[in-house]
Amino acid sequence: MSQSKGRFGVHGGQYIPETLMNAVIELENAYNRYKDDEEFNRELTLLLNEYAGRPSLLYYAEKLTKDLGGAKIYLKREDLNHTGSHKINNVLGQALLAKKMGKTRLIAETGAGQHGVATATAAALLDMECVVFMGEEDTKRQALNVYRMKLLGSEVIPVKTGTATLKDAVSEAMREWTSRISDTHYCLGSVMGPHPFPTIVRDFQAVISRESRQQILEKEGRLPDAVIACVGGGSNAIGSFYHYIPDKNVRLIGCEAAGRGIDTFETAATVNTGRIGIFHGMKSYFCQDEYGQIAPVYSISAGLDYPGVGPEHAYLHDTGRAEYVPVTDDEAVNAFEYLSRTEGIIPAIESAHAVAYAMKLAPTMEKDKIIIITISGRGDKDCAAIARYRGEEIYE
Amino acid sequence: MSNIRKAFENGKAFIPFITCGDPDIGTTAEIVRSAVRAGADLIELGIPFSDPTAEGPVIQGANIRALAGGITTDKVFDLVVDLRKDVTIPLVFMTYANVVFSYGAERFMKRCQETGIDGIILPDLPFEEKDEFADVAEKYGIDMISLIAPTSENRISMIAKEAKGFIYIVSSLGVTGVRSEINTDISHIVEIIRQNTDIPCAVGFGISEPLQAKKMAGLSDGAIVGSAIIKIMAQYGKDSPYYVGEYVRLMKEAVSGE
Secondary structure (H helix, E strand, O other), rough: OOOOOOOOOOOOEOOOOOOHHHHHHHHHHHHHHHOOOOOHHHHHHHHHHHOOOOOOOEEHHHHHHHHHHHOOEEEEEEHHHHHOOOOHHHHHHHHHHHHOOOOOOOEEOOOOHHHHHHHHHHHHHOEEEEEEEEEEEHHHHHHHHHHHHHHHOEEEEEEOOOOHHHHHHHHHHHHHHHOOOOOOOOOOOOOOOOHHHHOOOOHHHHHHHHHHHHHHHHHOOOOOEEEEEEEEOOHHHHHHHHHHHOOOOOHHHHEEEEEEOOOOOOOOOOOOOOEEEOOOOOEEEEEOOOOOOOOOOOOOOOOOOOOEOOHHHHHHHOOOOHHHHHHEEHHHHHHHHHHHHHOOOOOOOOHHHHHHHHHHHHHOOOOOEEEEEOEEEOOOHHHHHHHOOOOOOOOO | OOHHHHHOOOOOEEEEEEEEEOOOHHHHHHHHHHHHHHOOOEEEEEOOOOOOOOOOHHHHHHHHHHHOOOHHHHHHHHHHHHHHHHHHHHOOEOOOOHHHEEEEEEEEHHHHHHHHOEEEEEOOHHHHOHHHHHHHHHHOEEEEEEOOOOOOOOHHHHHOOOOOOOOOEOOOOOOOOEEEEEEEOOOHHHHHHHHOOOOOOOEEEOOOHHHHHHHHHHOOOEEEEOHHHHHHHHHHHOOOOOOOOHHHHHHHHHHHHO
16 A cells, blocks of 8 residues: 655645645645745744744743752743744744745634734735634634734634634634635644645744754753653644654653543543544544544643644654653643742743643652753733633633 | 446436435435435435535534434444345445544445445545555445546546546535536546546536536536535425425436436
């Protein structure tokens, strides 16, 4: 049996309607043409450095380290990027690529709104039209981000189908792409979907580990013992892991959203509770029932509330190179509050899942060990929802 | 020879699509029989999927209703067993790759053969991925139906050369659903198909009116209608077998009329 393009072990592939095949082939050809192009990379680096504020800091969290009493903890501060998350890394790359391809319109899905805001931002900067699909449920959970996208000149379409969350926003963006291809680029926000998206998004996010590797070598003269990041589709995690994959002594730990727990049905921990399947253009792990119907998933975090995971993560899990651990809503909310108090850094609730696991892991490690946690985004957008979680009604 | 060819031996073919289990499996059986009596040449039986990314709102709704009603892949196979007591026209499944993959491709195709399914359409399985299921489908004599889209262009001959059963020409960009106009140059697509294969081809996506169906079938070997039928089912529920039958009769007359 022949294997199609874009495989990570058995995962990946291009499971999409025929209508989109020439579009993804065109995208792949354009990416291959520009990825090593000097001019393209010069422009992208300029945007990343002068507009998005890269390189992001690798911050030694001294108080956190002392309080947890174990491994030395560094935070990779993607929350300090323009628009407040790692999403801008990928979006600037894809928007620039789309522009080179002659596309004038970007469409995107968004969960928490971070990718939507980043896409709307790039569209504003590069004079492109932009339409963002967002689950109706998420437009309520993340009302501020909806307003930000509109302020940036984008149209936001609330998706009412299915569970009205990220999964449905992806489905709707894919449907929109099949109806309008010639002038439109689908700016996919995670390392998922059909080839070449998982590779393109990973390459654009790999800037995280390219920087952190160099930064930790400068600060500590050695590589970290563990790198921890949250995983929904998995874009900040793959970006955080990528340049450490060959370094077998660096543990790579992805933190999945367990929601109310992996023994409940209210979870989004795909690797821990799902099984292999085919959905949204890729073969990977999905939360699904015995007949392959995609399961409704749940997490307090709109950005991790997705029933699948990127194919490269599925492969890193299969080979044992990375570990995927579940983190519950409760643990994430505790970490959200804890990091805010200890370091004065309010992490996105997504990133708080990674912090939560580090809080368990660090105390078990020797003091000369090093952990890097990726703070994928800032938590301003989550304050109202966390307040509600704690029983406090606040108005944005 | 593929059993599916029989569907194209009775003039231009009319092919209705019916979502199984909407509103319930008993009604589905009656709708299928009613469509057969009214002159349907081949029926596409939709196995519902939770997230049908190639479907517009109408068929999405049918999928949701059917799943909420407790339909499963096994119940659809039971339906086919029941239908095959008297229904002799070709029957093909239309579903999504994960439904087959999750059931186990080998087990799925074997059940298709045992129950009397002739082919399968998977809209999220393009040419590049078809080998994953094609070998096992062939083993059990199930035709994997290929789709050709308005954007296929340079891919048409490649797809046509390896096509089985019949070719499903997607009339328009976008998802399934009723359209007032179809602007794709269907004749051009059919011309390239004809240069590469002699298997029949039928046009679907967006067709609802008799005149449209007649035009599309005139350019090819048949017309496929989904959303317009699902709308009738949504409107009439358990009473829909009669109304679907009347609609199919009208459409079959339109496609076969000179």
